[in-house]
Amino acid sequence: MKLKHSILCASMALAIPAAAFAMGGASGPHTNYIMQGHLGEVMMNPYEIAPLTAVIRDNGYDLSDVTVRIVPKTNGQEIKYTVSRAQLLTHGGIPVFGLYPDYLNHVEVSYTRTLRGKSESFKDTYQLYAPPVYTEVAGIPTERHALFGVKVKKVDPEFKDRLYFVNNLAEKSGIGTRAVWNNPMGGALQWNFFPQNSVVDTAGDIRWYMFANPIFDLQSLYKSGVMMGFKQNDDGMLTWGFGQTYVKYDILGREVFNRRLPLRFNDYSHSMDDAQNGHYFLRVASSNYLRDDGKHVRTVRDMIAEVDKNGVVVEEWRLADILDPYRDNVLKVLDQGAVCLNIDASQAGKTLTAEEIAKADSSDNFGDVVGTGAGRNWAHVNSVDYDPEDDSIIISSRHQSAIIKIGRDKKVKWILGSPEGWKEKFQPLLLKPVDANGKPIKCEGSKCEGGFDWTWTQHTAFKIDEKSKGDIIYVSAFDNGDARGMEQPALPDMKYSRSVIYKIDQKKMTVEQIWEWGKERGHSLFSAVTSLTEYQADKDSVMMYFATAGAQYDLKTGAFNTAPNPTIFEFKWMAKEPSVEIQLLDCTGYQAWPFSIDKAMNATAQ
Missing domain, CATH: 2.120.10.30 (TolB, C-terminal domain)
Known part of the structure; x- marks a missing residue:
């Protein structure tokens, strides 16, 4: 019985996809989110009520000298801003504001990341798709736009x-x-x-x-x-x-x-x-x-x-x-x-x-x-x-x-x-x-x-x-x-x-x-x-x-x-x-x- 049990366990282990181990277990702790640039994962709509915002997580680094630029559409308005240390610490990363709805946005971020005394400066471009505008409606003829x-x-x-x-x-x-x-x-x-x-x-x-x-x-x-x-x-x-x-x-x-x-x-x-x-x-x-x-x-x-x-x-x-x-x-x-x-x-x-x-x-x-x-x-x-x-x-x-x-x-x-x-x-x-x-x-x-x-x-x-x-x-x-x-x-x-x-x-x-x-x-x-x-x-x-x-x-x-x-x-x-x-x-x-x-x-x- 012990031999049959060992063979069964081995067979089951072979049948489990390797990706499963990437979540932990035999291959050890691992992050399985998609990363762009030199920081951590992106959290779209991080607090659930602002879909055209995001946070680019700091991935454990101390961030400074942060500037964000939302690349404008043709003939669009540029949004560019710096971010205070208080905001970086509060959100655990770089807050992103001003994404275009229903659009693949290009977001340029420049920053310095520091870990245990070692500092490096980067300029990354993130591609962030933001969803269309949504609002509740009353079902009447004068409603002709999602907002206006x-x-x-x-x-x-x-x-x-x-x-x-x-x-x-x-x-x-x-x-x-x-x-x-x-x-x-x-x-x-x-x-x-x-x-x-x-x-x-x-x-x-x-x-x-x-x-x-x-x-x-x-x-x-x-x-x-x-x-x-x-x-x-x-x-x-x-x-x-x-x-x-x-x-x-x-x-x-x-x-x-x-x-x-x-x-x-x-x-x-x-x-x-x-x-x-x-x-x-x-x-x-x-x-x-x-x-x-x-x-x-x-x-x-x-x-x-x-x-x-x-x-x-x-x-x-x-x-x-x-x-x-x-x-x-x-x-x-x-x-x-x-x-x-x-x-x-x-x-x-x-x-x-x-x-x-x-x-x-x-x-x-x-x-x-x-x-x-x-x-x-x-x-x-x-x-x-x-x-x-x-x-x-x-x-x-x-x-x-x-x-x-x-x-x-x-x-x-x-x-x-x-x-x-x-x-x-x-x-x-x-x-x-x-x-x-x-x-x-x-x-x-x-x-x-x-x-x-x-x-x-x-x-x-x-x-x-x-x-x-x-x-x-x-x-x-x-x-x-x-x-x-x-x-x-x-x-x-x-x-x-x-x-x-x-x-x-x-x-x-x-x-x-x-x-x-x-x-x-x-x-x-x-x-x-x-x-x-x-x-x-x-x-x-x-x-x-x-x-x-x-x-x-x-x-x-x-x-x-x-x-x-x-x-x-x-x-x-x-x-x-x-x-x-x-x-x-x-x-x-x-x-x-x-x-x-x-x-x-x-x-x-x-």
């Missing part, structure tokens, strides 16, 4: 190195509109769109996109929502939020944190601002607000929470207690076809009467609906910007058509907006329009002379730190333009959107409009909702995203015939014509802004 088409209309030489981070939203999906809150009543949980986040270059190519599925689930209460408020922090990393969650990741998809909102709050959307001390300001709502009438409600887009780096709540701003939640002047003149992203084309041009507002307010109809008082969408705050100079926040309230500065003491410092409808205690806080010589501008109601205008249903009110000094500050905003002048125009195509910059004297309580652009293009760029205007210090420029321009719909059926065609613009400071104009086709935009790969790849420990 691109039409590059103008790029001045100084801006050819730009990369733009684009935060878009897919159409509502049948699998993402199932849940409601009823404990307490109200909230904005049904506001649920699949994310479409990407980076586009000035040649019109997508160079990064998020495969969100591993961290996002339309059917999960705590893994869904609307991904919004993306920002590249000073450490090069991305922060944003969605639904009941706020997060921080690097551009390769490595998670820094992914946190549930503190239990006191719910329904994050729109804005997450990082402060110099590592705190974050989140635009949220109350998970249980006790009204004066004794009703418990989930509020809607009317609270700011400040959390520290560990997620501990430091402070909150309860706007229903700070402002006047019953000011309805703007609510009565809003176009009901476009109350933010709850777009209903069949309601286009319709407004609410005082009687309709009063009826809604006396009902138990709470949630993401237009109405006054806590529990309804009376404020719709869509941006928050922390000002360290006086420890205050600047907010943009769409449904009050007002930009407001509030201190840590919860006292309003100033209000930039039409004076109509504000209670007596707020009247001294309303900024007074002046011209370039400081002389008062005549205003009647919500209309002013001399070319001055307030913002209407605006987005992104940001202080321009680099231009501001002391009590003189500059604030940029995207003026969407709905209900301009506290009315709807005679014809829909009279509406327009614009970017605007104001100079505010916080001591004299005056405001001067120093620049605007967008009115020249008229209705063609009208963006009823979303969008952004933001100063860019690196090029002394102003970037703007007309995020929902160009959509066409049938007034009879309320159906959209086309998706919007957003446009990215960038202007040199105070210029009259754009240096960049890039149109995105067939998509719904939220915000876009210049992304810095150098900042991302050269971040060091904080």
Whole structure:
């Protein structure tokens, strides 16, 4: 029996392919991955959510002097960057960003590798195939691209190195509109769109996109929502939020944190601002607000929470207690076809009467609906910007058509907006329009002379730190333009959107409009909702995203015939014509802004 057993074992050993021993066993430990160049294996999409990235593993060497170049397509944009030691150590090799989708990329890497005191320098070319762009779809006719088409209309030489981070939203999906809150009543949980986040270059190519599925689930209460408020922090990393969650990741998809909102709050959307001390300001709502009438409600887009780096709540701003939640002047003149992203084309041009507002307010109809008082969408705050100079926040309230500065003491410092409808205690806080010589501008109601205008249903009110000094500050905003002048125009195509910059004297309580652009293009760029205007210090420029321009719909059926065609613009400071104009086709935009790969790849420990 022993002889037969030995013969059987020997026969089985001969039958096992030699390749099996390469994985270990008789031939000893061995690596069985394909290697290019003089380093280790390539890990494509190393953290599962960024398919156009990779890591070339260091293979046990200490790497330094690393430069990466993605060889551009014909007439394409070169991406070239150096990599800090911190990033090399964090990723265990060389991080690669900017691969073309559905393409065999050539990636040039130069580096020095060191092992036990011996150093060698190399320049290798890696061939890396990256897969096509993938996104979930809703199965409707307006979806014509995996993300969007691109039409590059103008790029001045100084801006050819730009990369733009684009935060878009897919159409509502049948699998993402199932849940409601009823404990307490109200909230904005049904506001649920699949994310479409990407980076586009000035040649019109997508160079990064998020495969969100591993961290996002339309059917999960705590893994869904609307991904919004993306920002590249000073450490090069991305922060944003969605639904009941706020997060921080690097551009390769490595998670820094992914946190549930503190239990006191719910329904994050729109804005997450990082402060110099590592705190974050989140635009949220109350998970249980006790009204004066004794009703418990989930509020809607009317609270700011400040959390520290560990997620501990430091402070909150309860706007229903700070402002006047019953000011309805703007609510009565809003176009009901476009109350933010709850777009209903069949309601286009319709407004609410005082009687309709009063009826809604006396009902138990709470949630993401237009109405006054806590529990309804009376404020719709869509941006928050922390000002360290006086420890205050600047907010943009769409449904009050007002930009407001509030201190840590919860006292309003100033209000930039039409004076109509504000209670007596707020009247001294309303900024007074002046011209370039400081002389008062005549205003009647919500209309002013001399070319001055307030913002209407605006987005992104940001202080321009680099231009501001002391009590003189500059604030940029995207003026969407709905209900301009506290009315709807005679014809829909009279509406327009614009970017605007104001100079505010916080001591004299005056405001001067120093620049605007967008009115020249008229209705063609009208963006009823979303969008952004933001100063860019690196090029002394102003970037703007007309995020929902160009959509066409049938007034009879309320159906959209086309998706919007957003446009990215960038202007040199105070210029009259754009240096960049890039149109995105067939998509719904939220915000876009210049992304810095150098900042991302050269971040060091904080």
